Amino acid sequence: MVIAxxxxxxxxxxxxxxxxxxxxxxxxxxxxxxxxGPQITDNMExxxxxxxxxxxxxxxxxxxxxxxxxxxxxxxxxxxxxxxxLLVAEKGAELRALAEKNNVAFLYSAACGGGIPYLQALRLAxxxxxxxxxxxxLNGTTNLILDAMQTDGQSYDEALAEAQRLGYAEKDPSSDVxxxxxxxxxxxxxxxxxxxxxTSADIPTAGIRNTTVADIAYAKKxxxxxxxxxxxxxxxxALSAYVEPTLLPASAQEASIIKNLNxxxxxxxxxxxxxxxxxxxxxxxxxxxxxxxxxxxxxxQRSMTQPALAPHAIDNTAARHPYYVRIPKEAAFRTxxxxxxxxxxxxxxxxxxxxxxxxxxxxxxxIPGAFFAGIRKG
Amino acid sequence: MVIAxxxxxxxxxxxxxxxxxxxxxxxxxxxxxxxxGPQITDNMExxxxxxxxxxxxxxxxxxxxxxxxxxxxxxxxxxxxxxxxLLVAEKGAELRALAEKNNVAFLYSAACGGGIPYLQALRLAxxxxxxxxxxxxLNGTTNLILDAMQTDGQSYDEALAEAQRLGYAEKDPSSDVxxxxxxxxxxxxxxxxxxxxxTSADIPTAGIRNTTVADIAYAKKxxxxxxxxxxxxxxxxALSAYVEPTLLPASAQEASIIKNLNxxxxxxxxxxxxxxxxxxxxxxxxxxxxxxxxxxxxxxQRSMTQPALAPHAIDNTAARHPYYVRIPKEAAFRTxxxxxxxxxxxxxxxxxxxxxxxxxxxxxxxIPGAFFAGIRKG
Numbered sequence: 001m002v003i004a005x006x007x008x009x010x011x012x013x014x015x016x017x018x019x020x021x022x023x024x025x026x027x028x029x030x031x032x033x034x035x036x037g038p039q040i041t042d043n044m045e046x047x048x049x050x051x052x053x054x055x056x057x058x059x060x061x062x063x064x065x066x067x068x069x070x071x072x073x074x075x076x077x078x079x080x081x082x083x084x085x086l087l088v089a090e091k092g093a094e095l096r097a098l099a100e101k102n103n104v105a106f107l108y109s110a111a112c113g114g115g116i117p118y119l120q121a122l123r124l125a126x127x128x129x130x131x132x133x134x135x136x137x138l139n140g141t142t143n144l145i146l147d148a149m150q151t152d153g154q155s156y157d158e159a160l161a162e163a164q165r166l167g168y169a170e171k172d173p174s175s176d177v178x179x180x181x182x183x184x185x186x187x188x189x190x191x192x193x194x195x196x197x198x199t200s201a202d203i204p205t206a207g208i209r210n211t212t213v214a215d216i217a218y219a220k221k222x223x224x225x226x227x228x229x230x231x232x233x234x235x236x237x238a239l240s241a242y243v244e245p246t247l248l249p250a251s252a253q254e255a256s257i258i259k260n261l262n263x264x265x266x267x268x269x270x271x272x273x274x275x276x277x278x279x280x281x282x283x284x285x286x287x288x289x290x291x292x293x294x295x296x297x298x299x300x301q302r303s304m305t306q307p308a309l310a311p312h313a314i315d316n317t318a319a320r321h322p323y324y325v326r327i328p329k330e331a332a333f334r335t336x337x338x339x340x341x342x343x344x345x346x347x348x349x350x351x352x353x354x355x356x357x358x359x360x361x362x363x364x365x366x367i368p369g370a371f372f373a374g375i376r377k378g
Numbered sequence: 379m380v381i382a383x384x385x386x387x388x389x390x391x392x393x394x395x396x397x398x399x400x401x402x403x404x405x406x407x408x409x410x411x412x413x414x415g416p417q418i419t420d421n422m423e424x425x426x427x428x429x430x431x432x433x434x435x436x437x438x439x440x441x442x443x444x445x446x447x448x449x450x451x452x453x454x455x456x457x458x459x460x461x462x463x464l465l466v467a468e469k470g471a472e473l474r475a476l477a478e479k480n481n482v483a484f485l486y487s488a489a490c491g492g493g494i495p496y497l498q499a500l501r502l503a504x505x506x507x508x509x510x511x512x513x514x515x516l517n518g519t520t521n522l523i524l525d526a527m528q529t530d531g532q533s534y535d536e537a538l539a540e541a542q543r544l545g546y547a548e549k550d551p552s553s554d555v556x557x558x559x560x561x562x563x564x565x566x567x568x569x570x571x572x573x574x575x576x577t578s579a580d581i582p583t584a585g586i587r588n589t590t591v592a593d594i595a596y597a598k599k600x601x602x603x604x605x606x607x608x609x610x611x612x613x614x615x616a617l618s619a620y621v622e623p624t625l626l627p628a629s630a631q632e633a634s635i636i637k638n639l640n641x642x643x644x645x646x647x648x649x650x651x652x653x654x655x656x657x658x659x660x661x662x663x664x665x666x667x668x669x670x671x672x673x674x675x676x677x678x679q680r681s682m683t684q685p686a687l688a689p690h691a692i693d694n695t696a697a698r699h700p701y702y703v704r705i706p707k708e709a710a711f712r713t714x715x716x717x718x719x720x721x722x723x724x725x726x727x728x729x730x731x732x733x734x735x736x737x738x739x740x741x742x743x744x745i746p747g748a749f750f751a752g753i754r755k756g
Binding site: 014018021022115116117120121124125127128129130251252253255256257258268269270271272273274275276277278279282284285287288289291292294295296299300301 | 392396399499630646652653655663665672674
């Protein structure tokens with residue numbers, strides 16, 4: 001197969017490296033404006049008009065011009081494989097339809113789970129079993145920060161600075177630490193596992209930005225581990241979906257997911273709970289999942305979902321669970337939500353009665369500096 | 379697709395149940411001698427000669443008559459999907475050749491990992507990446523016993539009796555507790571991940587039969603967890619492979635694999651360490667992996683390996699690692715192997731210098747009642 005790569009950053013150069021090790025795979029052209037080289041072009045038309053190129057891997061990230069390029073690739077009747085979660089989360093419906101119309105492939109394994117072969121396993125589970133729930137730790141940067149806080153006793157700022165120094169966190173870490181990256185991956189997983197189209201604005205999404213040593217101390221004291229988790233569940237026609245910090249029992253599999261690792265899972269009617277762990281980002285792991293998708297296209301796969309997904313409103317009323325909350329002493333909190341209050345010097349720590357993510361997330365947005373985390377019992 | 383099932387035991391009835399939920403899949407005949415019913419026949423010829431049946435699932439277990447039936451199915455040019463690890467471990471080479479010759483499929487995902495979609499993920503890793511090592515906790519019964527000993531403080535006999543009472547362990551538990559079942563699954567994983575043919579007699583295999591509360595106490599004291607693990611690694615042309623109880627750091631992912639769960643992993647040049655956890659046995663999980671294989675056949679897949687594998691001798695010299703050893707006070711132990719001795723009243727506990735599995739397993743067979751476990755540091 002003769003392919004092109006859009007973008008020669010970390011992941012793109014990984015794809016180029018792994019492709020060179022793969023029989024029957026040739027990278028003919030690479031789109032890159034920042035430098036020149038034998039295969040490199042800065043003109044997208046060179047790639048789109050090259051009839052020998054049958055598949056294009058997009059590793060640029062960002063919505064523009066990745067979206068415009070995706071459209072051009074698919075309209076040129078070339079297969080499109082991407083690692084771009086933002087692109088698939090925001091423009092998936094249109095790209096699926098365009099791929100279907102042009103009878104070419106649109107695959108995006110590397111966009112959820114990085115190197116973990118999760119989405120393809122989930123796809124087959126949806127086709128042959130009934131996927132009832134899915135989720136996991138889908139962002140390595142936040143896991144690195146939380147693990148450093150819990151294992152090494154670092155403060156949030158120290159752990160974030162260290163993640164930035166190591167190249168795991170961006171200078172502006174918002175999309176990681178505010179849970180947006182995790183939320184986009186959840187949109188992809190719901191598409192693949194449920195054939196459900198959900199939109200980012202509907203998903204209660206909380207990140208780890210307000211985590212302090214007080215929260216970690218409470219986790220340790222109660223023999224729990226703090227992780228940023230995505231969760232979605234099908235209840236008949238209703239679909240719950242949310243992203244939030246979660247306090248898990250120290251014996252949970254998620255607790256063993258250390259450093260920048262990811263852990264994605266699904267639950268099938270027949271299969272039960274299936275978990276997948278590994279590198280959720282990084283040059284070669286992410287590239288390896290792109291190369292897997294390329295092989296799947298060669299084997300005949302064209303999509304990871306139905307061509308058109310069913311739009312689903314999010315209904316989190318059935319997903320009620322208790323929360324841990326830390327708020328300033330002076331902040332008001334609805335007494336009927338309190339299960340127990342833990343006395344501290346400066347702030348109020350609370351474990352709540354079971355609440356829906358919708359009501360909890362909304363209430364907490366009104367309290368500056370507050371932190372909250374779902375509590376998973378088992 | 380119209381299929382038949384050989385054997386209506388636990389897994390066979392699971393396949394029948396899940397097939398009824400799957401569009402475009404019809405179970406036309408079931409081979410079963412113990413009872414009658416609408417689809418049931420006790421005559422294999424009814425299935426082999428039925429031209430409408432294009433695929434046969436074997437869920438009988440055991441080598442005979444499963445092997446003879448497999449040959450008849452493949453010679454009748456029908457696809458063959460099996461959950462039978464003994465059959466694939468012992469007769470894989472012949473059945474692969476027969477399937478290839480008759481241009482039909484021979485798949486066996488459910489034979490390693492039960493419900494976990496491990497072998498298919500491993501197959502694609504081998505095709506698109508370079509698998510460098512693989513292994514895991516591949517037997518749920520022994521994990522249930524070890525977890526009960528470590529978590530609930532049961533003795534080996536109590537934990538085994540409980541596993542038998544719950545239906546997880548056979549009346550004669552030898553193939554589980556002596557590591558044979560794990561070893562057979564390792565043979566399958568080496569076939570799929572390395573295209574390597576290895577034979578059971580060559581694989582150092584130790585089980586958990588001699589585990590006592592003293593071993594668990596030592597694991598706890600050193601903040602470790604005891605699991606029965608398979609391991610294989612490619613070093614150039616050499617292949618190491620062994621099965622043994624293993625002391626793992628309490629923070630290892632394997633330590634979070636509780637009850638009868640399994641955890642299979644591989645390491646890829648590009649992908650890094652990828653782990654897969656879930657139900658390694660049981661009616662519906664195992665059946666779900668069979669149904670996945672059936673869908674893969676429908677999508678065009680014909681095999682999980684090259685048609686003919688390269689025979690590999692096992693060379694464990696590069697797999698040297700320290701061991702924990704417990705032997706009777708009066709037993710002799712080579713002093714140059716001792717790293718440290720832990721004083722106890724009745725028995726001698728030792729941590730050794732790094733040793734190869736071959737020399738360790740051989741030496742320990744000569745000491746009745748001895749127990750040993752590999753020590754994994756990281």
